[in-house]
Amino acid sequence: MTGTVWFVGAGPGDPELITVKGRSLIERAGAILFAGSLVNAAATRWAPPGCTIADSKDMTLAQMAAWLIEQARQHTTVIRLQTGDPALYGALIEVVQPLDAAGVPVRVVPGVSSAMASAAAAVESFTLPEVTQSVIFTRVEGRTPMPEGESLAELARHHCTLCIFLSITLLHKVEAGLRAAGWAEDAPMLVVHKASWPGEEQIVRGTLADIRQRCRDAKIVSQAMVIASPTLGARQWPELVKSKLYDPTFTHRFRRASEAAPAPAPEFLPTQPAPL
Ligand code: SAH
Numbered sequence: 001m002t003g004t005v006w007f008v009g010a011g012p013g014d015p016e017l018i019t020v021k022g023r024s025l026i027e028r029a030g031a032i033l034f035a036g037s038l039v040n041a042a043a044t045r046w047a048p049p050g051c052t053i054a055d056s057k058d059m060t061l062a063q064m065a066a067w068l069i070e071q072a073r074q075h076t077t078v079i080r081l082q083t084g085d086p087a088l089y090g091a092l093i094e095v096v097q098p099l100d101a102a103g104v105p106v107r108v109v110p111g112v113s114s115a116m117a118s119a120a121a122a123v124e125s126f127t128l129p130e131v132t133q134s135v136i137f138t139r140v141e142g143r144t145p146m147p148e149g150e151s152l153a154e155l156a157r158h159h160c161t162l163c164i165f166l167s168i169t170l171l172h173k174v175e176a177g178l179r180a181a182g183w184a185e186d187a188p189m190l191v192v193h194k195a196s197w198p199g200e201e202q203i204v205r206g207t208l209a210d211i212r213q214r215c216r217d218a219k220i221v222s223q224a225m226v227i228a229s230p231t232l233g234a235r236q237w238p239e240l241v242k243s244k245l246y247d248p249t250f251t252h253r254f255r256r257a258s259e260a261a262p263a264p265a266p267e268f269l270p271t272q273p274a275p276l
Contacts, residue, residue, distance in 0.1 A: 002104050003030065003076040005068045007086045007096075009111015010034070013197035015045060017112045022081075025109065030075020033067055035083055044081070056080075061091055065098035072104045084113040088137060089165055113137075115163040118192035118225040122203050126161040128231045130241040134160035140173040142166060152177025159183070161229035168193075168224040171212045178208055178228055185209040188232035193224040205233075 006025050011017030018026075026032065026046045034044060036057035044053055052071065056064050064080070071078045082090045086108055099106050115137060119126055126135045136155050140146070156162060156178050167174055168191065178187065189211040193202040206214040208228070215224075234240065 003072040003074075003078050004105045004107055005072055005078045005080060005099055006107050006109060007080045007082060007090075007092060008109045009085045009113075010081045010083055011112040012084055012114040012117035012195050013200075014117075017117065017196055019109060019111065022109045022111065025077060025079055026081075029077045029079045031071035032079045032081055033064060033071075034081040061094045062098070065095050065102075068095070068099060069102045069104055072099075082111070084115075084117075085111045088113055088115075089139070112196075114192075114195050114225050115165070115227075117195035118163070118190070118227060121192050121195045121201055122190055122205075123235055124190065124227070124229070125231055125234065126163075126229060128234055128240070129243050131230050131234070132160040134158065135163060136160060137163050137165065139164060139166040140170045140177060142170060153180035156181035156183060156228070159230060161231060162227065164226040164228070167226055168215065169221060171215060171226065174226055174228075175208060175212060183208055183228065187228065187230075190227040190229075190232055191215055191220060191224050192227070193218075193220045193222075195225060 008022040008025060009019070010022065011019075023046055026044065027048060029047060029051050031052040031054075032044055032047055033054050033056050036055035047053060052075075054067065056067075059067065068078055068080060080086075080095065082092075084090075086092050087110070092108070096106050115135075127133050136158070138150065138152065138155055140152050152162075152164070152174060153176075159181075164174055185208050187208045189206050189208060191204040191206075191211060191214075193204070194200040202218060202220060204211070204214050204218050204220060211226075
């Protein structure tokens with residue numbers, strides 16, 4: 001018999017942004033392995049007395065897997081606490097494979113990604129009607145090579161929202177990618193350092209032309225989300241195309257139109273279910 005290893009998204013930094021499920025698992029964990037450099041140690045504040053808690057910062061992936069397997073032989077609930085959501089840049093599969101090989105059951109609890117916490121910090125929306133309806137989570141090439149077709153220059157051609165992880169020290173590459181894709185020098189950009197960390201969050205706004213200097217001035221060199229998006233700053237726009245969902249002339253499953261519609265576009269015919 002062996003316990004289950006739960007990969008739990010700890011959220012972006014604010015200990016209150018872990019999910020209720022993640023917190024309840026921590027409350028009954030026999031052992032927790034957390035990512036020291038990124039997960040606020042406060043996230044372990046709900047661990048029960050006697051829980052074995054270790055920091056993975058000096059471990060290799062093989063050592064992490066060995067530690068988790070060892071703990072799963074002794075405890076019903078073992079947790080690998082990861083920053084943000086475990087599905088993004090978290091080496092999830094590399095650690096799950098040896099657990100599978102050892103016959104240890106694995107479950108994953110999602111978390112609030114730093115991309116979402118960065119949008120929240122700055123009161124920005126990644127999607128706006130008729131501006132962009134798509135978001136790309138990416139990074140620029142560091143030690144990990146980018147697969148073919150995924151250079152920023154190629155992805156940025158979509159002119160949608162780009163959330164660029166792991167790239168704050170490579171802003172020159174971010175800029176080069178955006179320029180190669182034809183983004184204007186005055187295209188708005190946003191950098192959020194330590195999004196949601198109580199008392200430590202920093203928001204830097206700028207443009208393609210000056211964001212690097214602004215980050216240098218703010219001394220931001222780590223733990224930052226770089227966002228390029230045609231939606232940035234929309235809070236100040238005088239004219240906004242309103243979402244169809246809240247349009248008074250638009251009927252959907254939960255609400256009848258309160259005003260007569262002009263000529264509805266075919267995809268918004270009242271008999272159709274609303275694209276929620
Ligand atoms: N799984 C994590 C990402 C891990 S990769 C998630 O879903 O958020 C680490 C990168 O995430 C950092 O280089 C940085 O780009 C970003 N990051 C993590 N925490 C952050 C935070 N609180 N604020 C801004 N960016 C953060």
